[in-house]
Amino acid sequence: MKIDRLIGILSILLQEEKTTAPELAERFEVSRRTINRDIEDLCKAGIPIMTVQGAGGGISIMDGYRMDRTILTSKDMQMILAGLRSLDSVSGSSYYGQLMEKIKTGSSAVISGRDSMLIDLSSWYRDSLAPKIEIIQDAIELKKTIRFQYYSPEGDTEREIEPYYLIFKWTSWYVYGYCLLRNDFRLFKLNRMDRIAHAASFEGNWEVTMPDLSDKKVFPAKDRVKAMFDSSMKWQLVEEYGVDSFTEMDDGSLLFEHEYADDEGLLAWMLSCRDKVTVLEPERIRERLYQITSEIARRYEGDQK
Numbered sequence: 001m002k003i004d005r006l007i008g009i010l011s012i013l014l015q016e017e018k019t020t021a022p023e024l025a026e027r028f029e030v031s032r033r034t035i036n037r038d039i040e041d042l043c044k045a046g047i048p049i050m051t052v053q054g055a056g057g058g059i060s061i062m063d064g065y066r067m068d069r070t071i072l073t074s075k076d077m078q079m080i081l082a083g084l085r086s087l088d089s090v091s092g093s094s095y096y097g098q099l100m101e102k103i104k105t106g107s108s109a110v111i112s113g114r115d116s117m118l119i120d121l122s123s124w125y126r127d128s129l130a131p132k133i134e135i136i137q138d139a140i141e142l143k144k145t146i147r148f149q150y151y152s153p154e155g156d157t158e159r160e161i162e163p164y165y166l167i168f169k170w171t172s173w174y175v176y177g178y179c180l181l182r183n184d185f186r187l188f189k190l191n192r193m194d195r196i197a198h199a200a201s202f203e204g205n206w207e208v209t210m211p212d213l214s215d216k217k218v219f220p221a222k223d224r225v226k227a228m229f230d231s232s233m234k235w236q237l238v239e240e241y242g243v244d245s246f247t248e249m250d251d252g253s254l255l256f257e258h259e260y261a262d263d264e265g266l267l268a269w270m271l272s273c274r275d276k277v278t279v280l281e282p283e284r285i286r287e288r289l290y291q292i293t294s295e296i297a298r299r300y301e302g303d304q305k
Helices: 002-015 020-027 032-044 063-069 073-090 093-106 127-142 229-243 263-272 283-304
Strands: 048-054 058-061 144-152 155-169 172-179 186-187 193-201 222-231 246-248 252-260 277-281
Touching: 002 020, 002 032, 002 058, 020 032, 020 283, 093 283, 127 144, 127 155, 127 172, 127 193, 155 186, 222 229, 222 263, 229 246, 229 252, 277 283
Parallel strands: none
Antiparallel strands: 048 058, 144 155, 144 193, 155 172, 172 186, 222 252, 222 277, 246 252
């Protein structure tokens, strides 16, 4: 993407005395005309870049600006590389890997020590996830809407959206954009999207701000559950909700109380806990669990005879 290329060019100029447009074009696999436009954009952003024509010429940052070359410390560079490495784990191309190599090559005097932070954003769906991320990234940069089949608890729908942000949160990837079907901004989970393709160009005239991704905004509390867990489930409660989410009783059982966003999600979680949990409240959840488990028992009764 353009912003990544601009950061890469700036990094090279901060670390090297001089470079040329053909060298930058070859490094970033774009045309010289694109590099020239990028240099103009960096100048407009206040970076004092100087270009000299002819033999011995090239592109460089003006001498008075070189005192800021050390603004990025070794720790800063390690954090930048950790971020790039995490993006490379879900990239469908070699772009981030190449960018890391370019930064390492130009920053060998700054980077010291070994990596101490490793971030892997990939998942079981890596083979299908990386192409989706690449298509959506291109659509955001080119201002193209995307069409896709979306699968949700409410049913399957054909959607077309103006994409604005790719988001990694709650251990999953999402795209945030303006949905032309609902006429509103929506958050879509990439693992539920299929047959993603670019569609029409859009102007993007909306007042788009960073979406509020707080749990209370995206998953507003619907009710409060009260349940008794077996002592063997302590690790799961700690992992999911923290050490303060339950009270340990005299017999070792764990009294759990917490707000939840939707009945279906709560039911799925309680069923995954098998016979290690007893829901105390609310009553409708108790009744629904009884109906589901009774139906399951009926399905398997014939196998026991």
